[in-house]
Amino acid sequence: QKEVEQNSGPLSVPEGAIASLNCTYSDRGSQSFFWYRQYSGKSPELIMFIYSNGDKEDGRFTAQLNKASQYVSLLIRDSQPSDSATYLCADRSKDSNYQLIWGAGTKLIIKP
Amino acid sequence: DGGITQSPKYLFRKEGQNVTLSCEQNLNHDAMYWYRQDPGQGLRLIYYSQIVNDFQKGDIAEGYSVSREKKESFPLTVTSAQKNPTAFYLCASSRTGLGYTFGSGTRLTVV
Numbered sequence: 001q002k003e004v005e006q007n008s009g010p011l012s013v014p015e016g017a018i019a020s021l022n023c024t025y026s027d028r029g030s031q032s033f034f035w036y037r038q039y040s041g042k043s044p045e046l047i048m049f050i051y052s053n054g055d056k057e058d059g060r061f062t063a064q065l066n067k068a069s070q071y072v073s074l075l076i077r078d079s080q081p082s083d084s085a086t087y088l089c090a091d092r093s094k095d096s097n098y099q100l101i102w103g104a105g106t107k108l109i110i111k112p
Numbered sequence: 113d114g115g116i117t118q119s120p121k122y123l124f125r126k127e128g129q130n131v132t133l134s135c136e137q138n139l140n141h142d143a144m145y146w147y148r149q150d151p152g153q154g155l156r157l158i159y160y161s162q163i164v165n166d167f168q169k170g171d172i173a174e175g176y177s178v179s180r181e182k183k184e185s186f187p188l189t190v191t192s193a194q195k196n197p198t199a200f201y202l203c204a205s206s207r208t209g210l211g212y213t214f215g216s217g218t219r220l221t222v223v
Contacts, residue, residue: 032209034211034212036211041200042216042217043202043214043215043216043217044155044202044212044214045214046211046212046213049211088154088155090211092209097162098208098209099145099157099160100206100211100212102154102155103154104153104154105154
């Protein structure tokens with residue numbers, strides 16, 4: 001059973017600080033990784049994806065992938081109260097017929 | 113604008129009743145998915161379809177049924193066999209190898 005693990009939180013971060021969200025995955029065959037943000041009562045929206053080892057930056061967001069350690073993270077710089085949401089990590093593996101395998105999500109709270 | 117539309121936004125079901133949730137996309141995506149989300153929980157896969165006229169059960173298919181007669185449409189029926197259907201239902205679509213695009217969801221409540 002392929003799994004994606006996330007700490008459910010809540011993770012509380014002061015406004016303006018860096019929020020660090022982590023995710024581990026069990027399938028060494030996983031090829032791509034996705035971070036979604038879900039506000040309470042709303043549907044998930046894609047914020048970042050990463051295929052290669054290393055860092056990928058998009059504005060205040062940086063995704064980091066370490067395939068050797070089977071670890072993917074999302075950093076949010078200059079955290080804002082509007083970043084308060086649940087962040088879902090997902091991976092796509094050939095073994096799962098290219099479907100996304102979802103983590104349960106980490107709830108992030110940015111305190112003003 | 114391309115997107116994925118779910119309707120209705122809110123749905124109330126009486127005991128023993130079947131209800132159908134609509135999902136339509138104009139993104140020309142091949143694959144479509146139905147998820148259930150309970151409060152404070154993650155996404156659980158109900159059914160998915162990768163091509164027209166074909167679909168597969170997900171992790172929690174019991175009490176649900178789907179059809180995929182058109183590429184654009186993937187309706188979900190919640191049958192009376194589903195004993196605890198109150199949840200937030202999310203439809204998604206994707207092109208092979210890419211991330212999913214979600215609809216805005218349907219909140220189903222048993223009355």
